[in-house]
Amino acid sequence: MNTVVMERQPVTINPSHMGFIDCDIHPAWNSLAELDEFLPQRWREHRAIIGTRARKGLAKTQNYPRMSPGAGMRMDAWLPDGACPGSDLPFMQKQLLDLFNVEYGMMLPFVGDERNVEFAAALATAANEWQLAHWCDRDRRLKGAVQISIEHERAAIAEIEKRAGDRRFVQVQLPQRGLEPLGRRRYWRILEACAANGFPVVVHIGGEVHPSTGGGWPSYYHEEHPSYVQAMQNMVTSLVCEGVFEHIPNLKIVLVEAGFGWLPSLCWRLDKAWKRLHAEVPFLRQKPSEYVRQSIWVTTQPIEEPERPHDLLSTLEWIGVDRVMFSTDYPHWDEDDPRYAFKAPLPESWKRKIFHENARTLYGLD
Amino acid sequence: MSRHVVARVDEITPGACKIVTVKGREIGIFRVNDEFFALVNRCPHQGAQLCKGALVSGVDSPGPGEYSLTRPGEMLRCPWHCWEFDIRTGQSWCDPDSVRARTYAVEVEPGATLAKGPYKAETLPVSVDQDYVVITV
Numbered sequence: 001m002n003t004v005v006m007e008r009q010p011v012t013i014n015p016s017h018m019g020f021i022d023c024d025i026h027p028a029w030n031s032l033a034e035l036d037e038f039l040p041q042r043w044r045e046h047r048a049i050i051g052t053r054a055r056k057g058l059a060k061t062q063n064y065p066r067m068s069p070g071a072g073m074r075m076d077a078w079l080p081d082g083a084c085p086g087s088d089l090p091f092m093q094k095q096l097l098d099l100f101n102v103e104y105g106m107m108l109p110f111v112g113d114e115r116n117v118e119f120a121a122a123l124a125t126a127a128n129e130w131q132l133a134h135w136c137d138r139d140r141r142l143k144g145a146v147q148i149s150i151e152h153e154r155a156a157i158a159e160i161e162k163r164a165g166d167r168r169f170v171q172v173q174l175p176q177r178g179l180e181p182l183g184r185r186r187y188w189r190i191l192e193a194c195a196a197n198g199f200p201v202v203v204h205i206g207g208e209v210h211p212s213t214g215g216g217w218p219s220y221y222h223e224e225h226p227s228y229v230q231a232m233q234n235m236v237t238s239l240v241c242e243g244v245f246e247h248i249p250n251l252k253i254v255l256v257e258a259g260f261g262w263l264p265s266l267c268w269r270l271d272k273a274w275k276r277l278h279a280e281v282p283f284l285r286q287k288p289s290e291y292v293r294q295s296i297w298v299t300t301q302p303i304e305e306p307e308r309p310h311d312l313l314s315t316l317e318w319i320g321v322d323r324v325m326f327s328t329d330y331p332h333w334d335e336d337d338p339r340y341a342f343k344a345p346l347p348e349s350w351k352r353k354i355f356h357e358n359a360r361t362l363y364g365l366d
Numbered sequence: 367m368s369r370h371v372v373a374r375v376d377e378i379t380p381g382a383c384k385i386v387t388v389k390g391r392e393i394g395i396f397r398v399n400d401e402f403f404a405l406v407n408r409c410p411h412q413g414a415q416l417c418k419g420a421l422v423s424g425v426d427s428p429g430p431g432e433y434s435l436t437r438p439g440e441m442l443r444c445p446w447h448c449w450e451f452d453i454r455t456g457q458s459w460c461d462p463d464s465v466r467a468r469t470y471a472v473e474v475e476p477g478a479t480l481a482k483g484p485y486k487a488e489t490l491p492v493s494v495d496q497d498y499v500v501i502t503v
Binding site: 074075333334339340 | 411412418419448
C-alpha cells in the first residue's frame with residue numbers, strides 16, 4: 001500500500017533527536033592551497049611547483065564517479081557561492097551543529113595519501129593546525145583528529161606526542177587501506193604511541209592504494225560502496241590475528257562509515273577458526289571476539305536496514321550497546337539523519353548510550 | 367481543499383522549479399515542457415528538501431549492458447540520498463510499495479477566469495491578460 005507521509009512543516013525536532021554527539025563530520029578545504037598558511041616555505045613551494053602525488057590508481061579523480069556532483073556530496077550542502085560542502089563553519093552550523101544542537105562533533109578531514117613521506121608529514125601537521133584554527137577554535141563543539149603520515153614513523157610519532165594533552169584533539173586518524181594491513185608490525189610503534197598518549201585510533205573508510213576488493217576492481221560504484229565494509233573486515237582481522245591487542249591491550253580502535261551489521265558474524269567465524277588454528281597464532285590468548293569486544297568501537301552510518309527492522313536490535317546486542325556510537329557523515333550524500341536512521345525504535349537506555357554516553361566515555365568529554 | 371494561484375506561467379521556465387508556501391507547507395511547482403507539476407518539498411525517505419533536487423530522466427534496462435533513457439526530466443532526484451520520484455505521481459522509484467511523495471493537482475488558468483474567483487490568491491496579484499498556475503491543496 002502506498003502511504004502519503006509527512007507534510008513539510010516548519011522544522012521542529014523532537015528533543016530526543018537533539019544534542020547528540022556526532023562521530024563523523026567532514027570539514028573540507030576548497031583547495032589544498034588553503035593549507036599554505038600552515039606549511040613551511042619549503043613545502044609551500046613544493047605544493048605549488050610539484051604538487052601532490054597520491055598513492056592511487058588514477059590521477060586527479062577517484063576510482064568511481066559517485067552519486068551527485070563533487071564525488072558524493074549532499075547536493076544542498078554546496079554553498080550558495082559554489083564553495084565545497086563542509087568548507088564553511090557557519091553553513092555547517094546551520095545544516096548540522098545548530099539544527100540539532102550537536103553537543104560534540106568529531107571531525108575527520110581527508111588529507112590524501114601522499115607518496116612523498118616528508119611532504120605527507122608536513123601536510124599532516126598543516127592539516128592539524130588548520131583543524132584548530134579554522135574549526136576547533138571557532139566552535140568548541142568540534143574536536144580534531146590528529147593527522148599523521150603512517151609511512152613516516154618518526155614524524156608520525158612526533159606529531160602524536162606533540163598533540164597529546166591538547167583536548168581539542170580526541171583521536172588519531174589512520175588509513176583503512178594503507179600499504180599493508182594495519183595490524184602489521186611496521187605500524188606497531190605508531191599504534192603504541194597512540195595508546196600511550198591516550199588517543200583512540202580512528203579508521204575511516206577510504207584509500208585507493210589497492211583494488212577495492214580482494215578479487216580485483218569492480219565495475220560499478222554500487223559494488224565499490226560495500227567494498228569498504230570488506231576492507232574494514234580485513235583490517236579488524238589483521239589487528240586481531242597479528243596480536244596487536246595482545247601487545248597493546250589499551251589500544252582503542254574506532255571504525256567509521258563501514259556500518260556494523262557484519263561485525264558479529266566476522267567474530268563468529270574468527271572464533272571458530274581460532275579453535276582449530278590456535279597453534280599457528282599461539283600468542284592469541286583470548287578468543288578473537290573478546291579482543292574485538294574490548295578494543296573496538298563502531299559508528300553507525302551508513303546504518304544497516306534489515307528486512308525486519310527489529311533484527312537490528314539483536315545485532316546491536318551482539319556487538320555490545322556500549323560499543324556503538326552515532327554518526328551522520330555530514331556532508332556526504334549517504335549521510336544518516338538522527339530522526340530517521342534507526343528503522344526500529346531503540347530502548348531509551350540504548351539511545352542514551354549510542355547518541356551520547358559511549359562517545360563521551362571513550363573520548364573523555366565533559 | 368482549496369485552490370491557490372501560485373505562479374505566473376511565464377515565471378517558471380521548462381526544467382525549473384518555484385517553491386511556494388501554501389497552508390503552511392512548502393510545495394515545489396515544476397515545469398516539464400508545457401506541463402506543470404506540484405510536489406511537497408519534503409522527501410518521504412528522510413525529510414530533505416526534495417524539490418531542491420535535480421530533474422533527471424528515467425533509465426530502463428532490459429538486461430545487463432543495455433540502457434535506454436525514458437521520460438526526460440520527469441524524475442525528481444532527492445538532494446540527499448538520491449532517491450528518485452516520478453514527478454507525475456510522486457511514486458518512489460526505489461521503494462515504490464512503501465513511500466510516495468505527496469503531489470497536488472495543478473492546472474493552468476487564464477487570469478480572466480481567475481478574476482471571477484473563488485480562488486485564494488494571497489501570494490500573487492492576478493492580471494486578466496496572463497495565464498496562471500493553480501494548485502489544489
